[in-house]
Amino acid sequence: MRHRKNFVHYLILALIAVAVLVYITPIYWILATSLKTLSDITTKLPKFVFDISLENYQKLMPSEGVPGVTYLFLGEVVVGLLLFGFFSLFNVRLPRALSLRNLGFIWNSLFILTCLYSFLTLPPLRSRLQTDARFNFLLLIVCTIIAYLLIVPWRKTGGLTSQTAKKQRLTLVLPSVFGTIAICVALANGGSKYFYQLLNSIIIGGGSTILAVGLGTLAAYAFSRFDIAGKDDLLFFILSTRMLPPVVVVIPIYLMYSALGLRDTHFGLILLYTTFNVSFAVWLMKGFIDEIPKEYEDAALVDGYSRFQTFLKVILPQSVTGIAATAVFCLITAWNEFAFALVLTEVGGRAVTAPPSITSATGSTGMDWGKIAAGTFVFLLPVAVFTFLMRSHLLRGVTFGAVKK
Amino acid sequence: MLTNHPHQTSRGMSDYQLKMAFIMPTMILLILMNIFPLLWSLYLSFHRYKASMPAAPRFIGVRNYSRLLADPEIWGYFQTTAYFVILAVAAQFFIGFGLALLLNRDFRYKGFVTTLLLLPMMLSPVVVGLFWRFILSSDNAGLLNFFLSPFLNSPIGWTTHPKVAMLAVVIVDTWMWSPFMMLIALAGLSAVPKFLYEAADVDRASAWFKFRWITLPLVSPLLLIALLFRTMDAFKMFDIVYVLTREGGPGTATETVSMNLYKLAFRNYNTGKACAMAYILLIIIVALSNIYVKYLNRVKGEEAQET
Numbered sequence: 001m002r003h004r005k006n007f008v009h010y011l012i013l014a015l016i017a018v019a020v021l022v023y024i025t026p027i028y029w030i031l032a033t034s035l036k037t038l039s040d041i042t043t044k045l046p047k048f049v050f051d052i053s054l055e056n057y058q059k060l061m062p063s064e065g066v067p068g069v070t071y072l073f074l075g076e077v078v079v080g081l082l083l084f085g086f087f088s089l090f091n092v093r094l095p096r097a098l099s100l101r102n103l104g105f106i107w108n109s110l111f112i113l114t115c116l117y118s119f120l121t122l123p124p125l126r127s128r129l130q131t132d133a134r135f136n137f138l139l140l141i142v143c144t145i146i147a148y149l150l151i152v153p154w155r156k157t158g159g160l161t162s163q164t165a166k167k168q169r170l171t172l173v174l175p176s177v178f179g180t181i182a183i184c185v186a187l188a189n190g191g192s193k194y195f196y197q198l199l200n201s202i203i204i205g206g207g208s209t210i211l212a213v214g215l216g217t218l219a220a221y222a223f224s225r226f227d228i229a230g231k232d233d234l235l236f237f238i239l240s241t242r243m244l245p246p247v248v249v250v251i252p253i254y255l256m257y258s259a260l261g262l263r264d265t266h267f268g269l270i271l272l273y274t275t276f277n278v279s280f281a282v283w284l285m286k287g288f289i290d291e292i293p294k295e296y297e298d299a300a301l302v303d304g305y306s307r308f309q310t311f312l313k314v315i316l317p318q319s320v321t322g323i324a325a326t327a328v329f330c331l332i333t334a335w336n337e338f339a340f341a342l343v344l345t346e347v348g349g350r351a352v353t354a355p356p357s358i359t360s361a362t363g364s365t366g367m368d369w370g371k372i373a374a375g376t377f378v379f380l381l382p383v384a385v386f387t388f389l390m391r392s393h394l395l396r397g398v399t400f401g402a403v404k405k
Numbered sequence: 406m407l408t409n410h411p412h413q414t415s416r417g418m419s420d421y422q423l424k425m426a427f428i429m430p431t432m433i434l435l436i437l438m439n440i441f442p443l444l445w446s447l448y449l450s451f452h453r454y455k456a457s458m459p460a461a462p463r464f465i466g467v468r469n470y471s472r473l474l475a476d477p478e479i480w481g482y483f484q485t486t487a488y489f490v491i492l493a494v495a496a497q498f499f500i501g502f503g504l505a506l507l508l509n510r511d512f513r514y515k516g517f518v519t520t521l522l523l524l525p526m527m528l529s530p531v532v533v534g535l536f537w538r539f540i541l542s543s544d545n546a547g548l549l550n551f552f553l554s555p556f557l558n559s560p561i562g563w564t565t566h567p568k569v570a571m572l573a574v575v576i577v578d579t580w581m582w583s584p585f586m587m588l589i590a591l592a593g594l595s596a597v598p599k600f601l602y603e604a605a606d607v608d609r610a611s612a613w614f615k616f617r618w619i620t621l622p623l624v625s626p627l628l629l630i631a632l633l634f635r636t637m638d639a640f641k642m643f644d645i646v647y648v649l650t651r652e653g654g655p656g657t658a659t660e661t662v663s664m665n666l667y668k669l670a671f672r673n674y675n676t677g678k679a680c681a682m683a684y685i686l687l688i689i690i691v692a693l694s695n696i697y698v699k700y701l702n703r704v705k706g707e708e709a710q711e712t
Contacts, residue, residue: 009510012507012510015507016507016508016512016518019504019507019522020518020521020522023521023522023524023525023580023584024521025548026525026533026536026537026540026580027524027525027528029536029540029548030533030536033536033539041546042546043546044546045546045551046546046547046551047546215431215434216431218426218427218428218430218431219428219430219431219432221427222423222424222427222428223428226420226424228424228428237435238431238435239694239698240691240694241439243637243690243691243694244439244687244690245640245641245686245687245690246641246643247641247643247666247667247670247683248666248683248687249439249442249443250670251446251670251676251679251680251683252443252445252446252449252680253438253442254456254670254671255442255445255446255449255456255676256441256445258456271434271438272438274434275434275435275438275439278431278434278435279435282431307423308418308423332527335529336528336530336531336532338529338530338531338643338644339643339667342647343671354532355529355531355532358532358535359531359535359647359648367539369536372535372536372539376532379529379532380528380529380532383528384524384527384528386527387520387523387524387527388520391516391520391523394520394523395588395589395592398526398585398588399589399630399634402630402701403589403592403630
């Protein structure tokens with residue numbers, strides 16, 4: 001009997017392995033194709049053994065050559081990840097002058113200086129259709145400072161608890177995150193069309209995510225804690241705006257944007273994606289805030305906090321995980337969005353995001369599948385990383401917070 | 406109740422002001438960017454109007470609607486869509502539920518394997534869909550035709566043959582969305598209390614009996630949610646046909662309602678007619694999502710009663 005059970009168990013494991021193979025093969029094939037030479041792609045039968053070449057990725061780079069700062073940023077990304085990994089894995093006792101806090105501060109300052117240097121030295125982007133990408137370096141500096149201060153607040157803290165050590169390790173990885181964006185900025189500014197569009201995706205996705213999560217959290221708090229007339233109907237209305245097919249909504253939006261001159265602008269797309277995501281953010285954040293016990297707030301109110309202070313000092317810190325999960329889902333939605341971007345931007349335009357431009361290769365005869373594969377792979381990589389980071393919240397995310405585990 | 410707290414009026418904003426300040430920005434945004442444009446398009450749906458022409462909209466009553474509803478071609482697109490929805494959602498349901506049944510046990514690296522299987526649904530349909538055209542291609546290095554070659558005489562033109570093009574769309578959509586079914590089914594399965602199975606084991610119940618009378622009744626509410634969700638989503642599907650079969654080709658073999666609407670609005674710039682079409686689609690979607698939310702509330706109510 002026991003023997004038979006083992007057999008069934010292994011059979012099931014084998015079936016699972018087959019399923020994983022089936023589901024991952026297309027993604028693997030994108031990676032494989034992106035690393036092949038043109039002659040290896042256009043064979044009669046698919047080639048499984050091939051010489052690895054980076055020529056497809058080189059096609060995505062600026063034709064005038066890669067700017068030098070790109071390598072500088074690449075170095076910072078790699079070193080930041082190594083530092084973070086090293087301090088996460090090993091408990092190293094650092095000398096007082098070079099504590100984790102100081103190291104994080106120095107490392108972030110170095111990154112900010114690199115951004116400043118790039119902003120000052122890089123030549124402006126010379127293209128009629130695109131906006132100057134250099135100002136994004138200044139934006140990155142602001143973002144780094146804000147993110148740093150959010151992690152390590154500007155006040156004197158006592159000894160290093162394990163919690164703050166974890167936070168300070170987090171500051172080490174900040175330049176790696178923003179450095180990746182800085183690489184896109186440098187390459188876009190160097191004249192790479194692909195990275196310009198990727199940068200558009202980052203700006204529009206990031207901007208709309210911040211707005212949607214901010215507005216959504218506020219509304220979710222109100223819906224979670226206050227009596228509101230017709231609450232269920234309002235919540236249904238909010239959800240229904242998300243259920244509308246994009247193709248239906250986009251027709252009047254197209255006319256409206258044409259009249260207002262918002263077509264093919266970053267602001268227009270950010271506004272639209274915020275609207276698109278805010279309903280989702282409200283529903284998801286409401287679920288997270290519902291789970292925070294009301295007693296915490298009661299205690300704070302009795303202690304003399306105002307309702308708004310309670311929101312800032314009790315609710316927000318308690319829902320950091322929820323906010324992060326919601327933000328990642330909004331980011332992925334905006335990153336993947338296609339129908340709105342297709343209609344509201346022009347191919348090769350100022351604000352065109354990556355999906356419509358990757359797919360606009362469709363029209364020409366004889367598609368360069370290698371280049372498409374390379375572009376696709378770079379485009380998919382962040383989503384895959386985020387999926388693995390968010391794996392415990394996936395269920396909530398895909399069902400608007402309706403199904404919780 | 407928190408709302409009647411004695412401290413609320415003493416400092417800062419009152420609860421009412423705070424509530425309004427927190428909700429209003431979202432509401433204003435939604436009204437400005439959703440309701441107002443939709444009202445405008447309702448207005449346009451009763452007019453003859455082309456966005457590419459300078460001529461002002463001319464009122465023609467319900468003629469846009471009557472023409473659309475009398476047009477057999479439109480019903481053809483609805484038929485195509487229904488065909489796609491039924492095929493795709495059924496395939497996703499069975500594959501997803503099957504995968505969940507397989508995964509519903511303890512084994513090493515379970516979390517990693519599950520996340521790996523979930524990856525397709527997080528990716529951009531349009532970008533991956535474009536690459537699927539390469540995988541499905543019949544002339545050069547098509548991966549699927551290569552794997553099927555032992556069973557076939559000649560490679561199948563997945564995206565170019567009118568009879569199988571829909572099947573190609575269904576394959577890609579299923580690859581993408583059966584993980585979604587799997588995820589929800591897995592959540593349902595893992596919530597089934599273990600002692601029910603143990604009790605059934607004591608009574609020497611067969612595996613089929615346990616599945617039919619324990620697993621299925623307890624998982625079916627969640628499965629229905631997933632089915633409704635997918636039905637609504639599949640009904641709106643636009644991205645995959647746009648890239649995979651080049652805007653609903655070959656001919657109109659895979660032209661779904663959304664695809665046709667896109668062509669009507671942004672290829673022919675027949676804006677008035679497109680708005681009318683959009684409203685017909687909208688009514689169907691709102692009806693579907695109404696059923697969905699009603700059902701969701703019922704399930705939630707039942708859960709609340711149980712706990």
